[in-house]
Amino acid sequence: MKIDPVNILKDHSLKHTRQRVRVLEEIAMDAVAISQPELEKKLGKEIDRVTLYRILNTYEDKGILHRVMDLNGTANYAICSPACSEHHHHDEHVHFNCTNCQKIYCLDVLIPAIKMPKGFKASAINTMAYGICEKCSAGMKAD
Amino acid sequence: MKIDPVNILKDHSLKHTRQRVRVLEEIAMDAVAISQPELEKKLGKEIDRVTLYRILNTYEDKGILHRVMDLNGTANYAICSPACSEHHHHDEHVHFNCTNCQKIYCLDVLIPAIKMPKGFKASAINTMAYGICEKCSAGMKAD
DNA sequence: TAGTAAATGCAATTTTATGGCATCAAATTT
DNA sequence: AAATTTGATGCCATAAAATTGCATTTACTA
Ligand SMILES: [Mn+2]
Ligand SMILES: [Mn+2]
Ligand SMILES: [Zn+2]
Ligand SMILES: [Zn+2]
Numbered sequence: 001m002k003i004d005p006v007n008i009l010k011d012h013s014l015k016h017t018r019q020r021v022r023v024l025e026e027i028a029m030d031a032v033a034i035s036q037p038e039l040e041k042k043l044g045k046e047i048d049r050v051t052l053y054r055i056l057n058t059y060e061d062k063g064i065l066h067r068v069m070d071l072n073g074t075a076n077y078a079i080c081s082p083a084c085s086e087h088h089h090h091d092e093h094v095h096f097n098c099t100n101c102q103k104i105y106c107l108d109v110l111i112p113a114i115k116m117p118k119g120f121k122a123s124a125i126n127t128m129a130y131g132i133c134e135k136c137s138a139g140m141k142a143d
Numbered sequence: 144m145k146i147d148p149v150n151i152l153k154d155h156s157l158k159h160t161r162q163r164v165r166v167l168e169e170i171a172m173d174a175v176a177i178s179q180p181e182l183e184k185k186l187g188k189e190i191d192r193v194t195l196y197r198i199l200n201t202y203e204d205k206g207i208l209h210r211v212m213d214l215n216g217t218a219n220y221a222i223c224s225p226a227c228s229e230h231h232h233h234d235e236h237v238h239f240n241c242t243n244c245q246k247i248y249c250l251d252v253l254i255p256a257i258k259m260p261k262g263f264k265a266s267a268i269n270t271m272a273y274g275i276c277e278k279c280s281a282g283m284k285a286d
Numbered sequence: 287t288a289g290t291a292a293a294t295g296c297a298a299t300t301t302t303a304t305g306g307c308a309t310c311a312a313a314t315t316t
Numbered sequence: 317a318a319a320t321t322t323g324a325t326g327c328c329a330t331a332a333a334a335t336t337g338c339a340t341t342t343a344c345t346a
């Protein structure tokens with residue numbers, strides 16, 4: 001599914017700026033989630049560090065990106081499914097965090113239903129699997 | 144299950160220090176995981192900030208504590224099950240992060256098996272449910 | 287009770303994140 | 317198309333979080 005930064009911005013009534021478009025392009029690039037530090041490394045020359053923080057925050061608020069935390073507490077971002085909207089994210093699939101290349105994948109696997117103990121009311125569930133990804137399984141190269 | 148800091152330290156050939164004992168006591172106190180900042184607030188007067196970082200790290204390495212990340216990328220710690228050992232944690236239960244009081248519970252609910260796509264080899268799985276905990280459900284008090 | 291190895295505390299540094307504000311750019315209106 | 321309005325950006329300063337180095341203290345061993 002090809003993403004179109006310009007339309008995404010329009011749909012969420014966000015101003016169309018060079019920086020915002022670049023961030024979406026960069027994130028849509030890969031099928032995997034990308035971490036804030038990686039983004040900063042890739043875009044640091046063209047976008048101010050602070051601006052990047054702000055863009056990522058508004059994208060998350062608007063339901064354009066979803067944020068996944070990895071083991072180190074680092075934020076990773078991926079394009080939301082079209083079902084996501086402001087203040088209501090749908091991200092009910094399993095994530096996979098490669099312990100070799102650190103990448104986070106949005107798997108096409110739904111999170112199984114889990115029955116909560118009495119008194120606990122879950123409104124969202126997040127599942128992260130850790131291990132070796134397909135790319136690293138194959139080549140077992142550094143990155 | 145009553146935990147005994149002194150024996151835990153012995154079992155892992157760690158020196159018995161006042162600070163290490165206090166950290167274990169504090170964490171064992173509650174059935175819920177406690178965050179690094181909370182620990183720092185509680186122990187800040189008796190234990191140096193840096194020492195706390197170091198103790199938590201060695202405890203995690205040794206398989207004494209397990210670390211659970213919350214939505215904000217904050218580390219939370221809970222006593223490992225006896226099955227945990229150095230470099231091999233067993234933490235295959237569901238965690239629950241209350242969005243009201245922020246506490247993280249280790250639920251007595253196993254993570255359902257999930258079949259990975261071809262090429263992905265998972266060695267650990269983490270499931271976090273977000274919502275309102277039993278305490279907050281009941282009283283709905285601030286904390 | 288030395289002697290040794292390791293943990294602690296403190297200061298300095300680094301890294302990560304946030305806030306304020308002048309400037310700049312996009313959209314809207316005339 | 318020019319002017320106006322609205323909001324985004326960049327830069328600087330600040331704050332918060334984490335790490336490092338090292339002198340001192342503490343626990344264990346012989
Ligand atoms: Mn996802
Ligand atoms: Mn747990
Ligand atoms: Zn990988
Ligand atoms: Zn709660």
